[in-house]
Amino acid sequence: MNGICHRILTIGRNTFLDAVRQKFFNALVILSVALIVSSRFFRQFDFGSGELKFIADFGLGAILLFGSILAVVATAQLFYSEIENRTALTILAKPVHRWEFLAGKFLGVFLLLAVFTALMAGILGIMLYWRESSLMDRYGDQFGGQRLVSYAGLAGFAVLQWLKLGVLCAITLFVSSFSNTNLYSVVVSFFVMIICQLQYIARDSWESIGNPALKGLVWGLSLLFPNFQMFNVGDVMLFPHDATEQLSAGTPWMIGGYGVVYIFVFVGLAVFAFRRREI
């Protein structure tokens, strides 16, 4: 047991190192930081909570966009380069199970995503705090003496985003485990991501489907593809005072659990598909 954890962690750490030493990751981080910081300079004339919301939306959008790109491209690239360079051969020729190899790969990218979301959320938090403080000085009456942004909410939301990106990473790993080219994995994974983002539409129309067979099919598909809409609770978590309805204390935990379940499902599917692959 100890040995298994040790091997998975070693492979994960190596994957992480691989990613961090690539120019792609650094460029993406710089770009996202620039984007988040630049939101400050898009002048909004509705000072007060409106401006803070704008900065938050912009920042969370940047995290989601670049995080998704990172999750898909990094997973596909890091996995594919192992096959391409035959380094997977040297690892699997050691006493390493194939599932340990995949778990290690996943863990490495998951760690990368953790660093990415923490960094971005941290910068966003600093931006918000700084802007909020100076707005409070000038327009104190709008704030009623208390802060509008819930920073604990931001941290919690960042964790949820991280789990969501983790699901995306697991999906990409699954696609990569049977695809033969990098490009194919990237394209298919993005496609799946779009389905996951939009599947709430299918869920909404589910009620109105009459045919039971079709209804069952849509239901099955909506189970297979995780519903990414679940994770869109940023507004409520960041600005609890403005929100019309509050989240119950358990909801974020439930959403997180939902993400974790899908991570296990897709990594499991990846292991299954990779089990007999000829490398």
Next chain:
Amino acid sequence: MEAPAIRIHSLVKDFRIGLRGWKLRAVDDVSLDIHDNEVYGLLGPNGCGKSTTMKVVLGLLEPTVGGCEIYGVPSSQVKSRLNVGFLPEAPYFYRYLTGRELLKFYAKVCSVEPGKIKPRVTEVLEMVGLTEAADRRVGTYSKGMLQRIGIAQAIVHDPKLIILDEPTAGVDPIGSAAIADLIRALKAQGKTILLCSHLLAQVEGVCDRVAIMDRGKVVLEGKVDDLLSKHDQQSLLVDTFPEAARADVEAALAKHGAKLTGVTTPRISLDDLFLKHTGKGGPKQS
């Protein structure tokens, strides 16, 4: 009796090529036993199935028919590889790691005790002659250096069985000689080595037994000494050999019913010449 280091029994490996289920038979009914503490060479032309055989032995490919065992444990089980090191052909490693980091990584994956990793890595780097380049990124290595770090990677966890796919491809004669020495040293330590190559001159010097493969089949197998010596002929080495002496020798031989079939000047091999004149080669590092 103890199980052989590697036992391959009636192994067949088909590759599916194309969509219509065409099959290509890469390995065709191969059975081999490789004994403990033996250096075994797998020889043959390109595409005859040497690498495929090795990969099946390592459990990287699944056999179509038949199977392999390593020290009695079937290759399909991960624990058969606890004591195995492998150098793939044309190896290519994590470019962003330095040589030393790379070896540390592989040592950790193989669960070498944490305290022993550092001295072992240094020792192995020394063994393959990469001490000077140890702290450079693997991405900057030359082909021969990659081959050396590959061998280092295969032996870093001190395995009992070492499988080397073309260990000397792209390595200069000095390096090849060093690798041959290394293989002999490993044998002296009690290791078993399976290697494949088509550089026959080098194989001859290190292998105890060889198998020659052609189109997936083993066509010849046996001890190198048995296969190569011509038992019905002997050669003499003489310092100066005047014409008159030759006539006398022929006469003397004729008395015993033997015949002198030829007189040649022995030549040293080009390899030896190269080694003699280049000394320790390779570019100097500043």
